[in-house]
Amino acid sequence: MEKHCYEWAKKFELITKKTKNKEFKLSKFGLLICYIFPTVSFERRCLAVDFFNWLFFVDDLVDKNQDLKGNPEEIKILLDKFKPILDDNSQSTNIFQSPISIALWDVWARMKKITNEVWRLKFRNTISLYFDACYLNAYNKESHSIPNSVEEYIKIRRNSGAVMTSFNLIEPLLGIQLSYDLNIQNLMDYCNDHICFINxxxxxxxxxxxxxxxxxxxxxxxxxxxSLREAIEYAVILINDRMKQIKEVVDKLKQFNLEIDQDTSKYINALLDIVVGSFYWHKISGRYLTKNKNSKK
Structure with a gap:
């Protein structure tokens, strides 16, 4: 997976400099996909890691590009250029103007082969919410605005972390179809929060x-x-509380096991794989080494 991950990024010219090349390998994106999708076939893991590759490069572009820093409106313009690809608007003149756009087109073309239009509409909406959150975060950073409460922050973070894209990928990667209900939605929200707080x-x-x-x-x-120490300690409490809530919902769902179809059961297990896998990846990934000045996510 690591070999494929690196070769795909090189093929689409997402890695261009020696220092970036080193940082990329230390990030261990291929290992991340193995951690969070342990039961998925190699071919579909390749598709997942290519999308994650693209997503991380978008994140780096927004965070590190000197022309975009301090300019939320330019960030919005950049992100909007990706939407025609997901909308299958091949007539747009913006689609093939950059390596990162061509890379998305490659991933999306392969993703369409294993998905239906209902799923693609849901995925487009998830990506759109992520783009909106990126713009809002850039605006808040530029204006030195901080969300006034944990609740306000969570509403933004559930989209800005792009975690929902990994949840969306479960269905096509496993070849299942999910029936949503309130318990499943709560489980997704708690898993999303746990992953973002860890990040x-x-x-x-x-x-x-x-x-x-x-x-x-x-x-x-x-x-x-x-204080900083108090905030960190309370964040750990929130993380542990989310894990307790995850367990409570899973236990509740297991009590009604006869009413849960096989696809829903697989989806629940996949959510838990993503939570645990993401945690262990954060512990070993070089992406968060401060001395390398690596980006978030």
């Missing part, structure tokens, strides 16, 4: 240095007037 902890040093506001610890310091 906030591991990216904290970098984000404090760069003035980022999209971090639960930054919000806790502001809203609760906590």
């Amino acid at each position: 906030d902890l591991y990216s904290l040093k970098k984000e404090l240095a760069e003035g980022e506001v999209d971090n639960i610890i930054v919000v806790l310091r502001r809203s609760n007037q906590y």
